[in-house]
Amino acid sequence: MFCKVAGIFVYSDQADIAREIIGFARLNGRQSVVLTLGEKDAQALQNAGADKIIAIKGESEMIENYAQAIAVMLKDESAELFAVGATPRGRDLAARVAGYLDCAMVSDIAAAGFEGDQIVCTRMMYGGAVQQTEKLSGLSVITIPPGKFATAQGEASILSLELPADNRVSLMETAPIVKEGVDLSKAEKVVCVGMALDKAEDLQIARDLADVMGAELGCTRSIAEERHWLPVESYIGISGAVIKPKLYLSMGVSGQIQHVYGIRDAGLIVAIDTNEKAPIFKAADYGIVGDLYQVVPMLTEALKK
Amino acid sequence: MSQVIACYKWVADEADIRINADLSIDLSKAKGKISDYDKNAIEAAIQAAAVLGGKAVGVTFGTSDAKPSLKDALSRGLDEVCYIKAQEASQADGAATARALAAAIKKLENVSLIICAEGASDTYSRQTAPRIGAFLDLPVVTSVSKMELTGNTLTAVRKLDDCLQTVKVDLPAVVAVLPEINPAPIPGLKAVLAAGKKPVHELKAADLGVDLSPLSTISEIKGYIMDRKNIIFNEGDLAEQVKALVAALRKEGVL
Ligand SMILES: Cc1cc2nc3c(=O)[nH]c(=O)nc-3n(C[C@H](O)[C@H](O)[C@H](O)COP(=O)(O)OP(=O)(O)OC[C@H]3O[C@@H](n4cnc5c(N)ncnc54)[C@H](O)[C@@H]3O)c2cc1C
Numbered sequence: 001m002f003c004k005v006a007g008i009f010v011y012s013d014q015a016d017i018a019r020e021i022i023g024f025a026r027l028n029g030r031q032s033v034v035l036t037l038g039e040k041d042a043q044a045l046q047n048a049g050a051d052k053i054i055a056i057k058g059e060s061e062m063i064e065n066y067a068q069a070i071a072v073m074l075k076d077e078s079a080e081l082f083a084v085g086a087t088p089r090g091r092d093l094a095a096r097v098a099g100y101l102d103c104a105m106v107s108d109i110a111a112a113g114f115e116g117d118q119i120v121c122t123r124m125m126y127g128g129a130v131q132q133t134e135k136l137s138g139l140s141v142i143t144i145p146p147g148k149f150a151t152a153q154g155e156a157s158i159l160s161l162e163l164p165a166d167n168r169v170s171l172m173e174t175a176p177i178v179k180e181g182v183d184l185s186k187a188e189k190v191v192c193v194g195m196a197l198d199k200a201e202d203l204q205i206a207r208d209l210a211d212v213m214g215a216e217l218g219c220t221r222s223i224a225e226e227r228h229w230l231p232v233e234s235y236i237g238i239s240g241a242v243i244k245p246k247l248y249l250s251m252g253v254s255g256q257i258q259h260v261y262g263i264r265d266a267g268l269i270v271a272i273d274t275n276e277k278a279p280i281f282k283a284a285d286y287g288i289v290g291d292l293y294q295v296v297p298m299l300t301e302a303l304k305k
Numbered sequence: 306m307s308q309v310i311a312c313y314k315w316v317a318d319e320a321d322i323r324i325n326a327d328l329s330i331d332l333s334k335a336k337g338k339i340s341d342y343d344k345n346a347i348e349a350a351i352q353a354a355a356v357l358g359g360k361a362v363g364v365t366f367g368t369s370d371a372k373p374s375l376k377d378a379l380s381r382g383l384d385e386v387c388y389i390k391a392q393e394a395s396q397a398d399g400a401a402t403a404r405a406l407a408a409a410i411k412k413l414e415n416v417s418l419i420i421c422a423e424g425a426s427d428t429y430s431r432q433t434a435p436r437i438g439a440f441l442d443l444p445v446v447t448s449v450s451k452m453e454l455t456g457n458t459l460t461a462v463r464k465l466d467d468c469l470q471t472v473k474v475d476l477p478a479v480v481a482v483l484p485e486i487n488p489a490p491i492p493g494l495k496a497v498l499a500a501g502k503k504p505v506h507e508l509k510a511a512d513l514g515v516d517l518s519p520l521s522t523i524s525e526i527k528g529y530i531m532d533r534k535n536i537i538f539n540e541g542d543l544a545e546q547v548k549a550l551v552a553a554l555r556k557e558g559v560l
Contacts, residue, residue, distance in 0.1 A: 100439045169445070
């Protein structure tokens with residue numbers, strides 16, 4: 001046994017989220033045992049306040065391939081909870097471990113805490129229209145998005161552990177994604193474009209407005225992922241960036257719930273759209289019903305004065 | 306003949322959800338739909354089945370409300386649908402859903418590939434593919450933005466936060482595709498007419514031999530309301546509206 005009392009086992013491929021999950025364990029008076037793939041990631045978390053760090057060694061470079069071995073370990077260690085950073089890799093690992101354990105799992109929690117032995121989690125449903133609270137008993141799995149908990153401090157000992165990997169999926173090639181966009185979560189003003197734009201060159205209309213406003217440029221998921229006109233980190237919403245600028249201004253964005261989830265905490269929301277019934281107007285403080293190709297250049301001119 | 310499975314879910318359209326003054330939610334006006342991204346999973350299964358020379362089979366776990374999904378799914382080009390019709394679906398969590406789907410898939414022969422979407426538009430839990438993989442002890446590849454089949458080998462590109470990974474796996478396998486994998490065409494009239502003649506296999510909870518009760522207990526459900534000013538500038542021509550907007554933003558002190 002690595003920890004003397006039932007504790008929280010932690011994994012995230014992003015060290016910042018791992019630190020926050022350790023903070024979550026501390027906050028709830030639980031011991032934390034952090035799993036990393038390799039020694040390097042373990043050392044990076046050594047001062048993060050965990051009780052123990054287990055550096056996994058094995059034949060695969062993909063953490064997902066250790067899911068079954070991790071499930072066995074959690075059981076053997078009488079773990080109380082497996083809390084994983086909500087990233088693509090983390091969600092995959094977490095759900096696979098939950099599958100092997102056939103245990104309860106809550107994905108992308110908005111809030112989580114303990115009531116006695118039970119874990120109480122709140123999460124969004126229907127793209128953010130509905131908030132659901134769930135209670136979990138016994139060994140369970142949750143995934144935690146970044147920015148939910150304060151980090152902790154303190155030295156942890158590192159233990160190296162050989163685990164068997166499931167090598168049926170083999171990694172052939174890794175190409176890093178160079179982040180081209182800005183970190184929208186820190187932007188004070190954001191101009192957001194939607195699918196109303198006819199062609200990539202028309203982004204200039206939005207860029208011109210953003211420049212006079214001193215705003216960053218964001219977009220809806222479809223602009224980034226279907227049309228590939230802006231980098232992935234530029235899209236806002238439940239599966240993209242969650243932002244809290246003082247001012248958010250959208251053009252040709254219908255305002256579907258999944259997008260609006262990402263701008264809930266914006267100070268002011270301004271919408272420009274041809275369709276007066278577009279849901280974005282219900283989410284907006286100010287709006288103009290009109291063609292962005294007309295309205296936006298006029299607005300840019302007006303702001304230059 | 307090999308079978309390629311597309312898992313899909315019939316969900317309430319989130320755009321039709323009404324939130325009452327006490328924050329309780331009203332789904333009575335909500336139309337059903339095949340979860341948005343499941344349409345991409347269905348299309349991916351059809352394309353994979355064509356390459357493998359097999360059948361594309363939809364599997365869905367739903368209550369009696371999910372019946373209209375059958376014709377919709379078949380009109381998108383699936384050859385058959387297996388419909389697990391069970392009231393338990395209305396209360397299912399990730400565990401129960403994966404158990405139901407995996408148990409139904411286990412009954413099918415020569416399954417070479419199981420395709421799920423990234424996540425359903427109602428829960429967006431993103432658990433189904435990995436859980437089915439664990440349940441059937443099959444290899445899993447998630448976040449797939451591109452895939453290619455050569456013989457019995459699948460090569461996939463996974464889109465992660467920090468990198469693109471190219472991975473290889475021998476079939477059978479479970480895959481979760483991102484919506485960008487394909488454009489999921491809208492079915493034509495001919496396809497809609499043909500759908501009525503395609504086979505549907507109905508399974509009941511009792512046929513599966515697995516427990517379909519959820520493992521988590523829902524203690525509260527409440528709606529979220531945006532409280533915003535909702536001021537539309539519609540006085541005068543566009544130039545005046547723009548002027549009014551600029552004045553309002555200056556007054557708010559956000560410019
Ligand atoms: C599980 C799930 C997760 C999702 N996650 C996200 C997410 O994180 N982020 C996200 O953005 N989306 C997300 N989506 C997609 C989301 O549901 C919408 O499909 C998407 O946000 C719509 O993008 P849009 O507003 O650019 O396009 P559309 O909905 O096509 O809207 C275009 C708007 O432009 C207007 N318009 C057209 N021409 C003009 C003109 N000349 N001038 C002005 N207005 C014009 C139209 O009236 C319309 O309102 C998700 C969906 C699902 C199912």
